[in-house]
Amino acid sequence: MDGDKREKIVNASDPLRFHWSLSQAGDKFRRLRPPEQMPGRLSLESQLELCRQGERCGIESMLMAIGFTRPDPTLLSIELGLQTEKMKFMIACRSGLISPTYWVQQINTASALLPGRICVNMVCGHTPHELRYYGDFLSHDERYERTDEFLAICRALWAAGPGGPGVDFQGKHYRVEKSLLRTPFVSGHDAMPEIFVGGNSDQAAALAASHGDCLWRFPDRDENLRPHCELLRSAHKQIGLLVSLITRPTHEEAMAACQALLAQFNVDARTNHQRFASRSDSVGFRSVYASAVEQPEWLTPWLWTGAVPYLGPPAIALVGSFQEVVATLRHYQSMGITQFLFTGWPDIEEMEYFGKGVLPLLYQNGVATESQA
Amino acid sequence: MRFHWRLVQRGEKQLMTRSLREERFETALPDLETQVKFCHKAEESGIDSLLVDINFATPDPMMLAGALASRTRKIKLIVAVRSGLISPTLFVQQVNTFSSLYGDRISLNVVAGHSPDEQRCYGDFLDHDTRYERTREFLDICRRLWRREEVNFEGKYFRIEGGRLNTPFVSSQRDHPETLVAGGSEAACALALEHGDCWMRLADAPSALAPSLGPALQCGREVGLRLSVVAGRTRTEALEAAHALVEQTTLQKKEAVTEQRFVSASDSRSIAAVYRSAEKEWLAPCLWTGMVRSHGAPAIALVGSYDEIATALLEYGSLGVTQFIISGWPKLDSMVCFGAEILPRVRAKEHKELVHA
Numbered sequence: 001m002d003g004d005k006r007e008k009i010v011n012a013s014d015p016l017r018f019h020w021s022l023s024q025a026g027d028k029f030r031r032l033r034p035p036e037q038m039p040g041r042l043s044l045e046s047q048l049e050l051c052r053q054g055e056r057c058g059i060e061s062m063l064m065a066i067g068f069t070r071p072d073p074t075l076l077s078i079e080l081g082l083q084t085e086k087m088k089f090m091i092a093c094r095s096g097l098i099s100p101t102y103w104v105q106q107i108n109t110a111s112a113l114l115p116g117r118i119c120v121n122m123v124c125g126h127t128p129h130e131l132r133y134y135g136d137f138l139s140h141d142e143r144y145e146r147t148d149e150f151l152a153i154c155r156a157l158w159a160a161g162p163g164g165p166g167v168d169f170q171g172k173h174y175r176v177e178k179s180l181l182r183t184p185f186v187s188g189h190d191a192m193p194e195i196f197v198g199g200n201s202d203q204a205a206a207l208a209a210s211h212g213d214c215l216w217r218f219p220d221r222d223e224n225l226r227p228h229c230e231l232l233r234s235a236h237k238q239i240g241l242l243v244s245l246i247t248r249p250t251h252e253e254a255m256a257a258c259q260a261l262l263a264q265f266n267v268d269a270r271t272n273h274q275r276f277a278s279r280s281d282s283v284g285f286r287s288v289y290a291s292a293v294e295q296p297e298w299l300t301p302w303l304w305t306g307a308v309p310y311l312g313p314p315a316i317a318l319v320g321s322f323q324e325v326v327a328t329l330r331h332y333q334s335m336g337i338t339q340f341l342f343t344g345w346p347d348i349e350e351m352e353y354f355g356k357g358v359l360p361l362l363y364q365n366g367v368a369t370e371s372q373a
Numbered sequence: 374m375r376f377h378w379r380l381v382q383r384g385e386k387q388l389m390t391r392s393l394r395e396e397r398f399e400t401a402l403p404d405l406e407t408q409v410k411f412c413h414k415a416e417e418s419g420i421d422s423l424l425v426d427i428n429f430a431t432p433d434p435m436m437l438a439g440a441l442a443s444r445t446r447k448i449k450l451i452v453a454v455r456s457g458l459i460s461p462t463l464f465v466q467q468v469n470t471f472s473s474l475y476g477d478r479i480s481l482n483v484v485a486g487h488s489p490d491e492q493r494c495y496g497d498f499l500d501h502d503t504r505y506e507r508t509r510e511f512l513d514i515c516r517r518l519w520r521r522e523e524v525n526f527e528g529k530y531f532r533i534e535g536g537r538l539n540t541p542f543v544s545s546q547r548d549h550p551e552t553l554v555a556g557g558s559e560a561a562c563a564l565a566l567e568h569g570d571c572w573m574r575l576a577d578a579p580s581a582l583a584p585s586l587g588p589a590l591q592c593g594r595e596v597g598l599r600l601s602v603v604a605g606r607t608r609t610e611a612l613e614a615a616h617a618l619v620e621q622t623t624l625q626k627k628e629a630v631t632e633q634r635f636v637s638a639s640d641s642r643s644i645a646a647v648y649r650s651a652e653k654e655w656l657a658p659c660l661w662t663g664m665v666r667s668h669g670a671p672a673i674a675l676v677g678s679y680d681e682i683a684t685a686l687l688e689y690g691s692l693g694v695t696q697f698i699i700s701g702w703p704k705l706d707s708m709v710c711f712g713a714e715i716l717p718r719v720r721a722k723e724h725k726e727l728v729h730a
Binding site: 036039040041068069072074075076078079082083096097098099101102105106108109110111112114132133134135136137162163166173175176177178179180181182183184186187217308313335366 | 400401402403405409429430431432433435436437439440443444457458459460461462463466467469470471473474490493494495496497498504517524531532534536537538540541543701
């Protein structure tokens with residue numbers, strides 16, 4: 001890997017922030033299975049273990065994903081939050097599932113139970129057939145249009161607060177009248193949660209720029225990331241990467257870890273993801289999957305797509321020695337990419353490598369601060 | 374007979390009128406310490422479940438119930454739900470998640486909403502009967518998901534294709550959560566017959582109540598009553614307590630005006646009926662309406678000595694009523710008193726009747 005070259009263009013701005021996905025806690029190869037066979041009950045012990053390890057390893061929040069294969073993310077966040085000290089929970093939401101007013105009420109209640117520990121991740125779904133399980137029949141672009149209205153109402157409710165005037169809104173997808181909630185969002189400093197918006201499409205970037213604080217997207221070659229980086233920067237918003245992490249003390253060990261990972265897969269998993277990709281209307285899922293099967297498995301010297309055909313697009317991985325990963329993170333920071341949402345295979349071990357190997361180097365370099373985590 | 378109690382909300386030290394609840398904002402935040410203590414006292418008092426209300430002025434009942442279940446071991450929570458707020462699939466996912474985390478400790482109180490103004494806050498613009506029609510579709514879908522069918526449903530309000538969830542409803546007793554359907558209207562009763570386990574309605578005099586219970590009982594559904602209890606060692610003591618409760622507020626007429634406004638804006642049939650019935654102060658020897666016009670329809674109360682109240686509850690029992698959701702004030706003391714004084718009398722009388730039968 002070409003670490004030196006990248007270090008030369010570092011221009012640190014915002015400190016880096018790190019988050020982790022809770023998705024696979026206790027079920028490390030969950031994604032090898034077809035969705036219908038993924039267990040809908042997970043080990044609370046494993047989830048708590050990952051949260052507690054995250055608290056020790058500089059992880060600010062856990063992503064609580066949403067979908068038919070999982071428990072409800074808000075209730076699960078409350079349970080995990082009541083049993084941990086400071087871990088935050090990034091609760092995913094899809095706009096077609098719940099009234100914006102009622103969702104704000106659920107989120108505000110969660111924040112009152114776990115003050116300062118709730119943020120949200122707006123997503124638009126990735127597979128139409130799954131969205132229909134919930135009664136959502138809109139197309140990709142219509143879903144973004146609806147989510148725009150959804151967030152407009154949520155933000156108005158948060159801005160108005162418990163004693164504010166009622167919110168009136170009449171759009172194409174939503175209508176509320178004198179909408180008001182007495183339960184406030186509780187954080188100690190902010191009137192509303194930090195809002196992440198997930199997606200690789202231009203609609204997702206536009207939504208993050210208008211109603212969000214940070215865009216989550218999959219990584220890509222730098223030239224393909226730059227347009228979204230520029231858009232978000234001009235809107236004074238942040239951009240972050242949703243990426244798997246494979247880091248070891250040395251470059252050779254990291255490469256060996258990639259090979260060891262591949263050795264565990266069989267052809268069935270490949271077929272499952274082929275089927276999944278063919279049914280998805282997510283721009284991000286489709287493009288990462290396509291590049292994984294059509295192009296060389298190294299998109300850049302540090303971005304590996306080798307596991308994507310078996311584990312799906314979230315398995316696109318940032319790979320390298322501790323030093324190399326630090327260089328890569330600083331490189332992204334120089335592009336304005338300041339937040340990272342990691343997945344590990346498996347999570348506990350990878351988080352350990354990150355916390356003990358990568359994080360101290362970042363602290364030394366002053367690109368992440370301990371108070372941040 | 375099973376007895377449930379309404380959960381105490383933050384700051385509810387005394388009987389609160391609608392204007393107090395909605396203007397003080399105190400009830401809007403959870404108060405876990407007080408509420409967990411309340412749950413423990415409920416467990417000790419022989420209370421089966423605690424009702425967690427849904428409205429714009431209190432925390433979300435599902436999330437609050439989750440937190441309470443996390444901090445307790447035994448008490449069950451009755452979570453209120455309205456159909457216009459959430460996809461039935463996501464709702465079932467929340468119920469199933471709750472049961473996966475905390476076991477067989479969740480049941481549902483299905484309500485249709487009682488205030489069109491409040492429904493519009495949530496984006497629900499349907500009228501009374503149409504809300505029941507939608508709730509019928511909602512519960513139909515929920516029930517199918519609980520039966521673990523692949524759900525294909527095309528109704529007037531909901532459309533689901535291939536619906537399924539991987540997180541199951543977890544219970545040693547049943548395949549779906551016990552479902553109370555609340556409301557005094559025919560639409561509510563019909564819904565309880567079709568998709569409920571128990572029809573919940575506001576109390577009335579036994580003679581007036583009896584004819585309405587037939588359909589539910591004949592269909593094998595339970596019937597439950599929502600009411601308040603004001604008890605004392607003697608009838609005189611209870612009456613004094615009841616009047617003291619009202620005097621806290623009716624000295625200022627404001628609360629009565631607020632309640633009257635609420636009732637006239639409400640489209641709930643039973644709230645209107647109970648309000649009307651409060652023209653008469655006593656509907657039965659122990660059934661008092663003195664608080665209804667200042668404190669709302671659920672303040673229709675059994676007032677009397679411990680023995681009188683136990684007898685009145687058993688009289689309802691003899692008509693086929695098997696569940697009660699009770700309010701009392703102060704909330705904690707009245708519940709503890711119910712557990713210590715009234716419940717043992719009810720159980721003893723039940724036992725006696727059983728022996729005689």
